[in-house]
Amino acid sequence: MTTVEQPVDVLLSDGTTVQLRQIRPDDAAAIVAMHARFSERTRYLRYFSPYPRIPERDLKRFVTVDHRDREAFVVLAGERIVAVGRYERLGPASPEAEVAFVVEDAYQGRGIGSVLLEHLADAAGRHGIVHFVAEVLPANGTMLRVFADFGYQVQRQYADGVVHLSFPIAATEATLAVQRGREHRTEARSIARLLAPRGIAVYGASTTGQGVGAALLGHLRDGGFAGAI
Template identity: 85%
Template sequence: MTSLDQPVDVLLSDGSTVQLRPIDPADAPGIVAMHSRFSERTRYLRYFSPYPRIPERDLIRFVTVDHHDREAFVVLAADQIVAVGRYERLGPQAPEAEVAFVVEDAYQGRGIGSVLMEHLADAARRNDIMSFVAEVLPANGTMLRVFADFGYQVQREYADGVVHLSFPIAPTEASLEVQRGREHRTEARSIARLLAPRGIVVYGASATGQGVGAAVLGHLRDGGFTGAVVPVHPSASTVAGLPAYPSAVAAGAPVDLAVVAVPPEAATAVVADAAAAGVHGLVVISAGFAEAGGEGAATQRA
């Protein structure tokens, strides 16, 4: 793993994608908003108290790090912060750091804790930190499993109602095997609905039957696909003999894959419609994206 100074897309255990990047002071409102969505249980398990709101002093400290002795990463879904993880060195030049992370309730159980752990450990090693310590309430079984299942040699001590964990973060064959296994499983799940979709929505198929979009639609209709094939057209009620709809949302059919054959300038609106309909993957058949230069690359990223 290389140094993380730019946002990266990461796959979760259910095959969905989130973005991970270093925290920034401008994230303060997003951290407050995430905190407001926590259940009382999540707040208690993370902070060992109800902690109904983040005091201004704590907030400033949360979002301000030096990326050396103190590091923090945020995880975003649809531009909304849904998790944060951090480490803090235990004294000047100390080889140990305390690690902690918290995940919004709706995103728990998807492997975000493992992703944060992986990136935090990598960042810590690059800053000469050799081991992590953590304090976890005994009731927080999920967090205890994250640490136990990562492949590190974790030492546990129970005192004052808290489980104290310590473990070296140098990669081991066990930790590397855990990481490879996680990557294989998430990659498989991420493409499952691409290779075996319940339904396919096609954007850009003309009602005249001309063009790439119409050709693709015809192949899907006649090629033996047993799921729903949904053409989206701004005005036609039928395309290639199939009922057409002004949007994928309007069709109401379960669609996992979108085939996009529209010009780049129309692609952003199309992708937004596909996302609103629950589409998981895109196949874009159009020129003018990254291969066309900087503007096309920006459109592709958007």
């Protein structure tokens, strides 16, 4: 995996496609717009507070990273940012970094968290980071499952109402198997509508019954396709 300054296509668990790239300072307005679309629950689970708006100081820090000690990726659906994930090294030359990500409500449950975690871990590993830590509210079961289901050996501690997670990010047979399995499932779902369509439109089928289009139409009918033609 390489750096992603330019958007790259990413398949989600439902077979749809989004794009992923590194964050840029000019993403500020899009980050504010995404934040405004969050439900109160999503804001609370991510920031541990209502956090109704992003202060200018925080916004500037969110979108300005050095791509080494601090990295962030955004996920785009069309022109709109729908998710962001980041890590921040815990002190100069530290081998540990804190990781966090948030996904817009309408896109939750589609595997975006796993995609962000994979890219963040790869980027961090190339800069000498070997462990991620994270703080997650116990009510955030979805986020806890993202870490647990990735194949990492996650250590958990509960203190002060927060679950503290720590895990090595080096690729293992377990994490690679999880990634391969996710890729196979998403690829299968991405072509499912092509292989099992509800309807088919045929262009260029001559009314004379001659030609390739007419032959294709005849094969569809004779083959017993049950959908609309």
